[in-house]
Amino acid sequence: MRKPLFTGSAVAIVTPFTDNGVDYQSLAKLIEFQIQSGTDAIVICATTGEASTMPDDEHIATIKFAVETVNKRVPVIAGTGSNDTRHAIELSKAAEAVGADGLLSVTPYYNKATQKGLYKHFKLIADSVKIPIILYNVPSRTNLNINPETIKALAKIENIIAVKECNLGQVGDVVNLCGEDFSVYSGDDNSVLPVLSLGGQGVISVMANIIPQDTHNMVAKFLQGDCKGAIKLQLQTLNLIKALFSEVNPIPVKAAVNLLGFTAGQCRMPLTELEDHNLELLRSEMKAYGLIK
Template sequence: MKKPLFIGSAVAIVTPFTDNGVDYQTLTELIEFQIKGGSDAIVVCGTTGEASTMPDNEHIAVIKFAVETINKRIPVIAGAGSNDTRHAIELSKAAEAVGADGILSVTPYYNKATQKGLYEHFKLIANNVKIPIVLYNVPGRTNLNINSETIKALAAIDNIIAVKECNLGQVGDLVNLCGEDFAVYSGDDNTVLPVLSLGGKGVISTMANIIPQDTHNMVVKFFQGDINGAIKLQLQTLNLIKALFSEVNPIPVKAAVNLLGFKAGQCRMPLTELSDDNLELLRAEMKAYGLI
């Protein structure tokens, strides 16, 4: 039987940058904020962590730092995907070598592989590491969907244990096809409750960067049978989520982390600063939520 890496909320944590690299002091503060706030796992060097702008040595150094700082208190899931299968294998092996508890592996982007190609891509990655793999299906960024039947075939591989699913329309099919052993996580903050209601195990979350406790509690309440409490939390977050996605992620959430008082810095190019109008929207929603 496959054991999920986590049940609940995993934060897709931002990477704080300076002009010269990573601000490890602030990263430590953010990690401690997440653990204190109840996050059930930390995803480092994912989309929200701007992995696409990080050279491999920096990428692996951040994973290693997170592993050592967290020190087994909660699982560390390392973003290690690529649209080059050989590169994805190298990153995955390196993440395993520095102690990551699992990896998050995104659908290959730009190449637009066939479903057979997707299967072979993830199978090769799985064959080269022993740690658990969470697939990351995000058609909005990759312009490509991993079909339910392909995920079913991948779920038969021992160390492919879960999917971060951003295609809500196929969540029910995945639960039916893959069974209880395979964890389905919401990849979108505004669909946590719908995914849970269809058999999901939690969320890999952007909003948890600023509201870790509420994101964790939403899932906990659902599994404890407090469905109304979980729904109330989901509805309470919706306006904040709109502000957090007023521009492409992670531009707004990084601004939000800065508004909380952390020195997360700016996003790396080609991402730019949040516009003045959207910054005011974000500030207003964070104030309405009681965050600032």
Template structure:
């Protein structure tokens, strides 16, 4: 029986920049903030961490730094996906070498592939490393879905242990097909409770960057049997989540963190600052939530 890498809330942590370089001092502050507030896992260099704008050396440096500063207090999952299988294998091996507990591997984007190609892509990655692989299924970004039958086949590979699933419509089918030792995490903050009700084990979250305790409690209350308490937190978060995705992630969450005085810097190009109109919507949602 394979155990979940984590149960609860994982933060898809932002990468703070200063003068377009990684601000490692700030990153350490963010890591400590997350652990103090109860976050159960840290996911470095994912979409929210702007991995797509990082050269490999910087990418692995951020993962290595995160692993060292976390120091085994919670698991660290390293974003290591690519639409080039050889590149994904390279990043995955390097993440393993610097001590990551698992890798998060997104479906190939732009060039895409077939379902057979998806199977072979992830199989090659899994066979290249010993640590667990978490699949990342996000059709809204990649225009490619891992179908449930393909997910079942992948789940039979020993170290493919979980999926960050953004397609809620197929979560129940995945859980039925793959069984209880394959873990499903929500990739959508607004759908955490429905996913938990179907048998998911947690969330890899954007909103946890600004509300880590509530994100943790949303899952913890459900797991403890306090369904109503979990429901109340999920409902409370919905307007804030809407504002956090009013523009392309991670533009709004970084703006939110800066409004809270966290000073994480700007996103890298081609991502740009929020429009004034949307920034005001975000500010109002944060005020209503009591964050500023």
């Protein structure tokens, strides 16, 4: 029986940038804020962390910094996906070498691989490392779905232990096909409880960047049988989530982290700053939530 890499809320943490690179001092503060607020795992250099804009040396250095800063207090899961299988393997091996506890590997984008190609892609990555891998199925960004039958085949590979699933309609099929020792995590903040109700283990979350304690508590309450308490928290977050996704992620959440008083900097091009009307919406919802005055 394979154990989950984590149960609860993992933050897909933003990467603070300066004009010259990563702002490691600010990243350390964000990591400490997450750990002190109950976050169950740190996902570094994923979509929200803008990994697609990071050169390999910066990408791996940032993973290494997160591993050293966290210092085994919670798992560190490194985003190492690519639409080039060889590149994904290189990143995955490098992340393992600097101490990552697990990997998050996104569906290849743009190439539009077949299901056979997806299986081979992920199998080759899994064969190249020993640490656990979480598949990342996000059709809205990749225009490609990992079908449940393909996930079932991949789940038979020892170190492919979970999926971050953004296709809510197939969660039940994945759970049925893959069994209890394969974990399913919600990839959408507005559908954490639906995924948990179908047997999920938690969420890899954007909103946890600014409400880590509530995101952790939502999952914890549900798994402990306090469904009413979990539902109350999920409903409470919905308007805030709408503001956090008023533009493409991570544009709004980096603005939100800055509004909290941390230094997240701006997104790297081609992502730009949040439009003024969406910034006002975000500020309004953060005030309503009690995050800022």
